Amino acid sequence: MRTQMATEAGRTTAPSEDRALVGPNLLAVLDGVTAKPETGCEHGVGWFADQLSGEILRFAHLEPGVALAKAVEQAAELHSGTCDLDHPDSPSVAIAMVQTKDDVLRYLVLGDATVVVDAKSELLVVSDTQTKRTAGAKVADVGHALTGEVPLRDVRRVAILSDGAARAVELFNLFDWRQALELMAANGPDDLIRRMRAVEKEDVKAVEWPRKKISDDATVVFLDR
Numbered sequence: 310m311r312t313q314m315a316t317e318a319g320r321t322t323a324p325s326e327d328r329a330l331v332g333p334n335l336l337a338v339l340d341g342v343t344a345k346p347e348t349g350c351e352h353g354v355g356w357f358a359d360q361l362s363g364e365i366l367r368f369a370h371l372e373p374g375v376a377l378a379k380a381v382e383q384a385a386e387l388h389s390g391t392c393d394l395d396h397p398d399s400p401s402v403a404i405a406m407v408q409t410k411d412d413v414l415r416y417l418v419l420g421d422a423t424v425v426v427d428a429k430s431e432l433l434v435v436s437d438t439q440t441k442r443t444a445g446a447k448v449a450d451v452g453h454a455l456t457g458e459v460p461l462r463d464v465r466r467v468a469i470l471s472d473g474a475a476r477a478v479e480l481f482n483l484f485d486w487r488q489a490l491e492l493m494a495a496n497g498p499d500d501l502i503r504r505m506r507a508v509e510k511e512d513v514k515a516v517e518w519p520r521k522k523i524s525d526d527a528t529v530v531f532l533d534r
Contacts, residue, residue: 312336315499316528317506319473327471327528328358330406335369335376336530337362337406340422340471342443349396352388357400360384361444365406373408373417377444378451385446394446401445405435405469407532412461419444419454423475425486427466428459434486436475466490467532468498473525477505480518498529 318325326341339362341354350357364380371379385394393399403420416424416435420443423436435455442453468490477483483504484492493501509524511517 311533313497313531315502317502319525324355325526326354326358327526328362329528329530330362330366332366332369334410335408336469337365338422338469338471338528338530339402339404342401345398348398348400349393350399351391354400358402360387373406373415374451374454374456378448381444381448381451399446401443404444407467409461413458414461414464415458417454417456421472423470425468426459426464427490428463432486465534469530471528474502474527474529477501481508493531494533498531502527
């Protein structure tokens, strides 16, 4: 198996708030939710994404939903004494993750991150763009994640993307998902981001492709078996 990762900040003036995880049996992308002026937290979104990433890796041996729930609980403990974790705009992330274990690929998606699984009989695309659910300070939110599993023997390729990278397909229609997987298999996930950035630069006023952010943080983890 070959795993590749590509990430690029949406702006040169600010660090990316995306995070990518590549562990022995777990792959994930975390996409930090843009902070409001008031969050009730003295830490930034990037700090929270870092803490949650570390906790997810610590629990990577567990089923994805359990691992994320425990990671959320532990990350919340790290700043429960200094921050208002009941604030509605407390730092949070959208997250997509896959785990390969016991001959099964398990996936979890919470928020507008995306998992794409190219299996023998189907192309599975999982994202939750219709709700505002994210992983923050509340363990209960993890229960709203989209989950499932695919026999590992049937899996050819997997892509995990933040919404800033998925817009190459979902917004700009540069490719369909099968074409995007073929592109990444041939040239790597950085080529998908490169081509998307070129389109963003051609439409810097968001006229042809209306969007809230001209250019967003973009991250991809790609697995080719």
